[in-house]
Amino acid sequence: EVQLVESGGGLVQPGGSLRLSCAASGFTFSSYAMHWVRQAPGKGLEYVSAISSNGGSTYYANSVKGRFTISRDNSKNTLYLQMGSLRAEDMAVYYCARGAVGPAAKNWYYMDVWGKGTTVTVSS
Amino acid sequence: DIQMTQSPSSVSASVGDRVTITCRASQGISSWLAWYQQKPGKAPKLLIYAASSLQSGVPSRFSGSGSGTDFTLTISSLQPEDFATYYCQQANSFPPTFGQGTKLEIK
Numbered sequence: 413e414v415q416l417v418e419s420g421g422g423l424v425q426p427g428g429s430l431r432l433s434c435a436a437s438g439f440t441f442s443s444y445a446m447h448w449v450r451q452a453p454g455k456g457l458e459y460v461s462a463i464s465s466n467g468g469s470t471y472y473a474n475s476v477k478g479r480f481t482i483s484r485d486n487s488k489n490t491l492y493l494q495m496g497s498l499r500a501e502d503m504a505v506y507y508c509a510r511g512a513v514g515p516a517a518k519n520w521y522y523m524d525v526w527g528k529g530t531t532v533t534v535s536s
Numbered sequence: 537d538i539q540m541t542q543s544p545s546s547v548s549a550s551v552g553d554r555v556t557i558t559c560r561a562s563q564g565i566s567s568w569l570a571w572y573q574q575k576p577g578k579a580p581k582l583l584i585y586a587a588s589s590l591q592s593g594v595p596s597r598f599s600g601s602g603s604g605t606d607f608t609l610t611i612s613s614l615q616p617e618d619f620a621t622y623y624c625q626q627a628n629s630f631p632p633t634f635g636q637g638t639k640l641e642i643k
Contacts, residue, residue, distance in 0.1 A: 447632075449580075457572075457580065457623055457634040473631045474537075507579055516586075521627030522570050524591065526579035 414438040414525050416508050421530030428498050434491040434508030434527055442466070442486040445511035445520040448493050450504035461493065462511070498534045505529040538562050538626050542635035548643040553614045557638045559607045559624035568628035571600055571609045575620045584609065
């Protein structure tokens, strides 16, 4: 079964740091680009970050650029999101998602498998 | 960033109804559009990609159309399990951006 399982969420003070993990199983992790998407309480989906299949390219939304770092360990089938200088507006459920594959270069922007999410709470 | 605007923000309908949700991009995105379904407390689920291609396992009552800036998601005959929030997402340029969502409620 194709599965993504996030972990690492929790309560952190403003200005603090947190590292999220996403464990992948049931597919060849190293063949897929991966994404992080978040959802603030009662709000819509907001794109956060992406990483290429080999980890050589990373991408960030302007709202997190310079504060968050995406990485992956293909030997461990795990995706990470290191979050720093956290703000109240970073409070959300964070989902990892798999980029789709296909003949077109932009297919990986589609997210075809999602984890259940991990909750980050930023509060003093 | 490309802005995605969905309408309506919410819609009430009955089982068996035909429902259409629209999504407009702030600039042309060709057919680089996806639709997702999200139920409360659950992760989003990919329904449609490339504007009109049905994701594997998704019932055929879901269909998508459009290109350029205007897109639609149609559910031909609503089933009880279809009541959820629907999001469009552009895949034309980074960052991928989502619409604000359309909540489909039971009338």
